[in-house]
Amino acid sequence: MSNWLSNKGKWVAVAAVVVAGGLWWHFHQADAPAGGSGGAAAASDAAASRQVKPALSVQVVSPQSAQWPANLTANGSIAAWQEAIIGSELSGLRVATVLVNVGDRVKRGQSLATLQSDAVVADANTARANLAEAQALLVEAKSNADRSRNLRGSGAISAQEAQRDLTAEQTAQARMESLKARLAADELRLRQTNVVAPDDGVISARTATVGSLAQAGQELFRLIRQGRLEWRAELPSSDLVRIKPGMPAWATPPGGSPVQGTVRMVAPTVDAATRNGLVYVDLPASAVDAGARAGMFANGRFETGQSAGLTLPQSAVLLRDGFSYVFTVNEQGLVSQVKVQVGRRQGDRIEVTQGLKADARVVASGVGFLTDGDTVRVVKGQS
CATH class of the missing domain: 2.40.420.20 (conserved putative lor/sdh protein from methanococcus maripaludis s2 fold)
Structure with missing residues (x-):
């Protein structure tokens, strides 16, 4: 009886193991996708995750x-094409009026300032009076000389008296010519009390003040002739051979817009320290409107051809x-x-x-x- 019970327990244990294995297989088969194994599905998911899509x-x-255009770049200063220094030609006269200021555009012959002319006017009036007196004396001397010339051959007057009249005529003539020259000099001095512009241009500096004592040669004004500016560009000596007069160039003043100019000349010498040479570029009158001023440092370029x-x-x-x-x-x-x-x-x-x-x-x-x-x-x- 005991042996039968022992064998029956063994068969019950075996049956329990079989049932548990069947249940495990059933549930795992239900989780797997239809038509393939679980390992194949996992491999497919990994391949999909590695696929790269376009980024952009x-x-x-x-x-x-x-x-x-083939260009050369350069830097350099903007300067006046030519600057005229205007001063007084007279000494010891005070400035009476100043008629222009810095930045004014003037024409050739326009009055810039006047000097006190009272003394010069008085000298000119005196010279005119002296000249009138000399002309009257010359008329008398010439009349006496004409009479002497007519009577000299008749013996009515001596040769000595005739010579005296002729000499008096020549002296009166010389004195009149001298006084004419003196009057011309006084009139010139009178005109010089009016300081005028020697050319069209722009006043760039003014030192004249009303009441100051003018001296000959003393600077009263500076004038940029014809209002023309130029760009003095520095280029290495190796590039100077590529620049020819008449080439277009552009200079850009600080804070301004590019201004087209024309190469006027290339300097005949090169700086021994820097090995750079100057190229002089004429700028148009519109350069001032573009912001260019004398004394500025500007960069720019030269157009040397096409490439x-x-x-x-x-x-x-x-x-x-x-x-x-x-x-x-x-x-x-x-x-x-x-x-x-x-x-x-x-x-x-x-x-x-x-x-x-x-x-x-x-x-x-x-x-x-x-x-x-x-x-x-x-x-x-x-x-």
């Missing part, structure tokens, strides 16, 4: 060849860490970062001098959002 939609452009170059939109070039980069795209949409050298700029385009092939496909804009190795989707745009 972009347009691409190709470099364009263009003829651009070909590959260009891109400026939006296609990325400045990063002090270098310029563009992003090229291959047929699979993979982006490559390319380091390039850039040159001239004109409008919204920039010249690429090195690092890029003419048939490259370059991302046109949005380059700040890209990194090397990104995948992009190319959309229609410029090519």
